[in-house]
Amino acid sequence: MAGQSFAQKILAQKAGVSRVQVGEIVTVAPDHVMTHDNTAAIIGTFRKMGVEKLADPKMPLIFLDHIVPAAAQVYAENHYKIRAFVREQGIPHFYDCGNGVCHTVLYEHGHAVPGSLILGSDSHTSTAGAFGLLAPGIGRTEAAAVWATGQIWLRVPESMRFVVDGPLPPAVQAKDLILEILRLVRSDGADYRCVEFVGPAIDAMDMEERVTLTNMAAEMGAKAGVCFVDEHTRAFLENNGLPRDTYEEIRSDPDTEYVEEIAIDGRSLGPKLACPHKVDNVCDVEEYLGMRVHQVVIGACTNGKYHDLEIAAKILKGRRVANGVRLIVIPASRNILSKAIASGVLADLVDAGAMIGVPGCGPCLGAHMGILAPGEVCVSTTNRNFKGRMGCPDADIYLASPYTAAATAVAGRIADPREEL
Numbered sequence: 001m002a003g004q005s006f007a008q009k010i011l012a013q014k015a016g017v018s019r020v021q022v023g024e025i026v027t028v029a030p031d032h033v034m035t036h037d038n039t040a041a042i043i044g045t046f047r048k049m050g051v052e053k054l055a056d057p058k059m060p061l062i063f064l065d066h067i068v069p070a071a072a073q074v075y076a077e078n079h080y081k082i083r084a085f086v087r088e089q090g091i092p093h094f095y096d097c098g099n100g101v102c103h104t105v106l107y108e109h110g111h112a113v114p115g116s117l118i119l120g121s122d123s124h125t126s127t128a129g130a131f132g133l134l135a136p137g138i139g140r141t142e143a144a145a146v147w148a149t150g151q152i153w154l155r156v157p158e159s160m161r162f163v164v165d166g167p168l169p170p171a172v173q174a175k176d177l178i179l180e181i182l183r184l185v186r187s188d189g190a191d192y193r194c195v196e197f198v199g200p201a202i203d204a205m206d207m208e209e210r211v212t213l214t215n216m217a218a219e220m221g222a223k224a225g226v227c228f229v230d231e232h233t234r235a236f237l238e239n240n241g242l243p244r245d246t247y248e249e250i251r252s253d254p255d256t257e258y259v260e261e262i263a264i265d266g267r268s269l270g271p272k273l274a275c276p277h278k279v280d281n282v283c284d285v286e287e288y289l290g291m292r293v294h295q296v297v298i299g300a301c302t303n304g305k306y307h308d309l310e311i312a313a314k315i316l317k318g319r320r321v322a323n324g325v326r327l328i329v330i331p332a333s334r335n336i337l338s339k340a341i342a343s344g345v346l347a348d349l350v351d352a353g354a355m356i357g358v359p360g361c362g363p364c365l366g367a368h369m370g371i372l373a374p375g376e377v378c379v380s381t382t383n384r385n386f387k388g389r390m391g392c393p394d395a396d397i398y399l400a401s402p403y404t405a406a407a408t409a410v411a412g413r414i415a416d417p418r419e420e421l
Contacts, residue, residue: 003253005159006226007194010134010250014117024156032093032111033059033138033146034120036102037066041077041420042121043085045144054089055150061118062086062112063095063102068360070097070122071368100333100359103127103215103301107207108335110241114229115248119146121337123218124383127301130210131237132229132249134194137218157194157223158259159252166201166266171417173311174209175303175381175401177201178216179272183282184262191221193259196252200229201266207236208305215302216383219279271417272377274399277387287405288414293398294376296321296409299330300364303381303402306336313348313405315420321353322412328370329354329363354409364393379408 004019012020014028027288035042039062070076086094099105103124106112114132121143128135146152162181195217217225231248271285298312311329321327329349331337337359340346350356363370364382371379372395385397403417
């Protein structure tokens with residue numbers, strides 16, 4: 001009998017059984033359900049079900065992050081409705097405007113507990129898997145149903161594994177690695193699979209870098225992404241109030257049968273770009289060197305972490321953003337913003353000409369704070385570059401690492417960050 005994968009073990013545990021099989025439908029009780037600004041729509045569905053009270057007020061994790069502060073009356077009304085619902089239901093885990101992006105605030109505040117099951121009405125819920133837990137995305141109607149019943153059915157996913165040798169070269173980050181993976185497997189290469197990231201390159205990464213991998217597992221269609229617990233995970237959790245004896249470390253069995261296993265030599269990677277208008281349209285940065293850009297965005301759940309801002313400041317300190325370029329920096333959370341202020345990183349960015357946004361999603365989803373004009377080119381550290389993603393179907397978005405984005409902001413044209421080191 002084949003061993004059980006990480007995903008199988010988590011789902012079996014939450015279903016109250018000893019084993020589950022790939023493809024099996026299981027009814028599970030999640031530890032938490034995460035929602036954000038779309039909570040307003042979920043409340044409407046919940047009301048239509050005729051349910052008065054949540055099954056468990058401690059289960060929801062609710063964040064306001066997508067359009068903060070509210071950019072129009074309709075968004076303000078939605079925020080008002082969410083706050084009223086939180087008070088009515090006595091929900092303790094509510095994070096209002098300014099706290100930051102849901103995916104980041106979730107793990108900063110101790111909700112990303114290894115061995116747990118967290119569902120979320122957002123495609124990048126998989127982000128939390130960097131901490132050794134299973135975090136699939138679900139729909140809004142499903143979220144409302146879990147609020148009402150405390151349960152949901154899920155199909156047990158297949159598992160695939162990426163084994164990455166390392167370490168990564170200078171000026172190459174997890175963002176470049178995940179873009180290379182997307183080039184290899186394409187945007188549908190992991191549909192409804194649980195993706196495991198292992199190997200020396202992963203072992204060498206801190207938690208901020210691992211989060212980039214599990215976040216963008218969604219871009220290859222994965223149901224979940226995971227990095228297994230190690231000393232980096234334990235240290236991070238300890239610093240955030242979760243000592244070792246408060247969670248269970250779960251790994252796939254050595255004889256797990258993977259539907260696919262891909263080996264990557266991380267030592268050979270260089271800076272990458274995802275070119276318009278697909279996340280898997282990936283090439284080496286050299287192919288577009290010198291292309292003029294109008295806007296650079298450093299931020300979002302993917303790459304708005306402290307180390308990302310620190311990297312940008314390292315390149316920008318004592319220099320100026322190129323004429324004709326708008327540099328927008330969005331810290332992923334208030335905690336990251338505070339740290340960047342205290343360390344001087346934020347001052348270096350501001351002195352270089354960067355505009356600093358409120359912690360949140362910012363221009364990533366194309367609703368406010370950095371909408372593009374027709375014909376403009378943007379280099380961004382966010383996670384999607386679909387046509388119209390930043391509010392304009394006639395603009396081009398190139399995805400890149402903070403190293404590449406910062407070097408580009410200084411040059412005014414797409415640049416190779418290795419030349420800055």
